[in-house]
Amino acid sequence: MKLLVLGSAAGGGFPQWNCNCAQCAGVRAGRRGLRARSQSSVAVGGPQDWVLVNASPDLLQQIRAHPALQPARSLRDSGIAGVLLSDGQIDHTTGLFMLRERTSRLPLWCTDPVYEDLTQGNPILRVLGHYCGVERHRVTADGATFGVPGVPGLQIRALPLWSKPAPFSPHRAAPVTGDNVGYLFENPASGRRIFYAPGLAEIDATVREAMRASDAVLVDGTFWTDDEMIRLGLSRSSGRDIGHLPQSGAGGMLEQLAGLPASTRKLLIHINNTNPILDEHSEQRAACTAAGVEVCHDGLEIEL
Amino acid sequence: MKLLVLGSAAGGGFPQWNCNCAQCAGVRAGRRGLRARSQSSVAVGGPQDWVLVNASPDLLQQIRAHPALQPARSLRDSGIAGVLLSDGQIDHTTGLFMLRERTSRLPLWCTDPVYEDLTQGNPILRVLGHYCGVERHRVTADGATFGVPGVPGLQIRALPLWSKPAPFSPHRAAPVTGDNVGYLFENPASGRRIFYAPGLAEIDATVREAMRASDAVLVDGTFWTDDEMIRLGLSRSSGRDIGHLPQSGAGGMLEQLAGLPASTRKLLIHINNTNPILDEHSEQRAACTAAGVEVCHDGLEIEL
Numbered sequence A, B: 001m002k003l004l005v006l007g008s009a010a011g012g013g014f015p016q017w018n019c020n021c022a023q024c025a026g027v028r029a030g031r032r033g034l035r036a037r038s039q040s041s042v043a044v045g046g047p048q049d050w051v052l053v054n055a056s057p058d059l060l061q062q063i064r065a066h067p068a069l070q071p072a073r074s075l076r077d078s079g080i081a082g083v084l085l086s087d088g089q090i091d092h093t094t095g096l097f098m099l100r101e102r103t104s105r106l107p108l109w110c111t112d113p114v115y116e117d118l119t120q121g122n123p124i125l126r127v128l129g130h131y132c133g134v135e136r137h138r139v140t141a142d143g144a145t146f147g148v149p150g151v152p153g154l155q156i157r158a159l160p161l162w163s164k165p166a167p168f169s170p171h172r173a174a175p176v177t178g179d180n181v182g183y184l185f186e187n188p189a190s191g192r193r194i195f196y197a198p199g200l201a202e203i204d205a206t207v208r209e210a211m212r213a214s215d216a217v218l219v220d221g222t223f224w225t226d227d228e229m230i231r232l233g234l235s236r237s238s239g240r241d242i243g244h245l246p247q248s249g250a251g252g253m254l255e256q257l258a259g260l261p262a263s264t265r266k267l268l269i270h271i272n273n274t275n276p277i278l279d280e281h282s283e284q285r286a287a288c289t290a291a292g293v294e295v296c297h298d299g300l301e302i303e304l
Helices: A022-028 A059-065 A090-099 A112-117 A124-128 A205-212 A253-258 A283-290 B022-028 B059-065 B090-099 B112-117 B124-128 B205-212 B253-258 B283-290
Strands: A002-007 A041-045 A050-053 A080-084 A106-110 A134-138 A155-160 A181-187 A192-197 A216-220 A265-269 A293-295 A301-303 B002-007 B041-045 B050-053 B080-084 B106-110 B134-138 B155-160 B181-187 B192-197 B216-220 B265-269 B293-295 B301-303
Touching (some): A002 A059, A090 A106, A090 B090, A112 A134, A124 A134, A155 A205, A181 A205, A192 A205, A216 A253, B002 B059, B002 B216, B059 B090, B112 B134, B124 B134, B155 B205, B181 B205, B192 B205, B216 B253, B283 B293
Parallel strands (some): A080 A106, A106 A134, A192 A216, A265 A293, B050 B080, B080 B106, B106 B134, B216 B265, B265 B293
Antiparallel strands (some): A002 A041, A002 A301, A041 A050, A155 A181, A181 A192, B002 B041, B002 B301
C-alpha cells in the first residue's frame, strides 16, 4: 500500500495563474531549484484501487500524471474507489465536479459540517445529484476506525483539527468541531501509519499523539512566516488567522516537528506559492533540511 | 485581434479521465492521428487583454499553455479582462472557481437565465462573492452590441440558440430564451466577424444569417451521429435530446455548413471523446475535410 502525493501546493497552485512574484515567474521560466506543483491532494491504497483524499481543481491533470489511478479494466473505469474530504475548501472540493461522468454514485466521506457547507453554501454535492450522484458516508471525529470498500486492509481514523472552514461557511468566524479533520491511515499488514493534515493551525494533545504514533506525517506547509501574505501586500490576514500554523518562529511547525521521534518521516504539504521553502536554494529550505523536514513535491510516494 | 481556441473538446475532455474506449485509450498511448484536447473555451482579443468565452474546468492548464494570457505587468496580473458565458453548463463555468484569486471583482457577462442557474442551482457566483466577487453584466439576446472594457475595438452580439440548459437548471425540461446563446464577434477595424456556438441543436433564420455574415464559424461538433452515446451504452439520450445537432445525416451540421459561402471558414468545436472525427485517419474526418470543414484543436488561432 502507498500514499501518492498528487498535489503538494496550497490553493492556486505553483505557479499561481495570476501571480508574477519572483518564485511564480521563476518556475514559469524554468529557473533551477523551483518545481511546479499542483493543488493539494493525495491518494492512499493501491495497487489498483485508491481513496482520493481531497479533490483538487487540478484533479484531471493529477489523474493523467498517475497512470496507477487508471487501471482501465472496463470501458468506463477508474482506480478512485471513493473520496475523503478533510474540509470543504474550494481547493479540496472543486475536483468533485470533474468526477461527474462516473457511471455510479461517487462514494464520499466527510464530516457533518463539511456536508452542510457542500449542500448549502457551495452545494457541489446537490449539483452532482444531477450527474453521477453521491453516496455520502459520515466521518466522525470520535476516534472510530473505518474503511473504504474496494480498498481492503486500509484503516482510517479522523482527528478533529483546529483550522478554519471555507469562507462561504456560515461558521467561518466561529469554527465548529468537524470543519477540519486530519486523517490517520494505517495498514495493519505492514504495521505502518501515515498522518495527513494539509490545514492545521494548532497541534493539541490528540493530534500530537497521532503524529507520534505515525511512521510519516504530512502536515500543513502553507506559510513560512505568519505575516507572509501581509508583507507581500496580498492579504490583511495572518497565516494563523486563516487556519495555518507557520513553519518558523516560536511554536511554529518546525519546532513542533522537532518534538517527534527521529525515526518519524516529517513532510510539509499544502505549500503556498509565497513560501520560500519552494526554492531549493533558499535559506528557509536549508533550515527545513537541517531540521530533518522534507518538502513534498507532486509525485512523491510513501510506503504504507 | 485574434480568437484563440483554448479548449476544443466537450465536457470531460479528450481523453476523458474514466474512459477507455479505443479513442481515449489511443490518445493516452500516443497513437498517431489522435491529439489530446481540453474542455471547451476560447479567448478573443489580444495582444495583451482578452475576453475569456466560457471558463472550463481545464482553465489553469489552458492559461499555462497560452502565455499571451499572462502579460505579467504587475505582481498580480492577468490578460483575462472579463468572462462571457454561452450557457451555465459545468464544462463552461467550473473554471470560474479557478479565478477566485483575482485582486478585483471578475467582470462577467451572461444572460438572466444563466445568472439564475449560477446563483441558485449551482451558485458559483455567490460562492465567488466570498473571494474576488463578480461584477455581473446582463447579456440580452435582442441584437444589441456590447463591448468589454479593456478589450477596445471588439464588438460582441449575443444570439439566442435552441439547445438545453444545464441538468441542474429548473428549466432543463422546458428551455427558455437565453439558456444558450451564440456570440458574434466583430472587429470593425478589420471588418472581420467570427461566430461561436459550442452548443447548438437547431439553426434558425437568425443564426443562419449570423453565420452567413461571418468570415469564420466555430460551431457545435459534439457528436457525429445522433445516437452515438446510446450505441456505446453510455447514455439513454440522443445528441439532439441534450441539445447538440449531430454532424452526419439529413439536416445535420455538415449539410447546414454546406449552405454557407465557400469563402466562410467552417470549424467544429466542443467535440465529444466519442466522436470519430477526433481520429485524423477516420472516414468521418475525411468526410469533414471533403466538405471543407475543419476540426478545431487546442491552440488553433483565427485572425479577427
